[in-house]
């Protein structure tokens with residue numbers, strides 16, 4: 147039986163690349179995002195490349211919190227079950243604090259934290275009922291340390307990481323695994339406007355690494371592991387004068 151995975155934010159970047167990677171590994175896919183036309187194109191393309199693979203697509207805006215459980219249920223029904231949630235949908239707006247852009251900060255928290263929590267909450271309810279499941283959440287390296295113009299983004303990612311660590315303790319002995327991923331720089335439309343993206347990896351390479359981490363059910367990891375596993379720890383020792391230049 148192929149593993150069944152639901153991916154949020156599957157219309158672009160990491161989510162899209164992971165859909166192709168897992169299709170190649172024989173997974174059945176439920177792909178969600180707001181851009182339904184793009185999801186349809188991806189579905190058709192995957193089914194041309196991997197004719198035996200099941201792909202269902204469903205529109206989902208993770209900030210429409212009350213709609214999330216229904217979408218999870220519809221996807222699970224379309225796949226005939228659900229083994230893994232990949233909670234990945236996210237935005238980055240790059241606003242500064244106190245400059246009249248609280249609207250951007252709020253949208254970032256609503257999407258990256260509350261939207262992810264709504265998705266995880268609905269999937270865990272499903273997993274508890276069926277007696278097994280695997281939750282994978284995409285946090286960020288930024289969860290380790292606050293950077294300028296990333297206050298709401300970092301707060302959302304740090305919040306999500308702690309939320310998922312708490313969940314892991316809650317579902318201990320319930321046959322539900324929880325993975326927290328902290329990517330460094332993966333080449334996607336989210337960050338392709340940045341001047342500097344140290345240790346950048348392609349979306350395809352990032353997806354292959356993530357697929358391996360999902361299959362090994364790692365508890366937490368940077369993506370890629372090296373050098374971020376070390377640099378992530380060292381970041382918090384940087385003086386503020388250095389961080390301010392980022």
Ligand SMILES: NC(=O)c1ccc[n+]([C@@H]2O[C@H](COP(=O)([O-])OP(=O)(O)OC[C@H]3O[C@@H](n4cnc5c(N)ncnc54)[C@H](OP(=O)(O)O)[C@@H]3O)[C@@H](O)[C@H]2O)c1
Nearest residue numbers: 155157158159160179180181207208235236331332334336
């Ligand atoms: N790229 C990196 O280096 C990096 C590093 C650390 C963490 N991350 C995290 O990785 C995740 C994926 O980012 P990415 O780099 O692949 O960015 P991306 O290419 O911009 O993709 C973001 C995805 O999220 C979806 N999305 C955004 N708002 C949504 C909403 N309200 N409801 C549902 N879906 C929504 C988008 O689809 P629609 O617009 O079609 O809805 C899109 O599919 C994000 O959580 C991001 O914070 C990325």
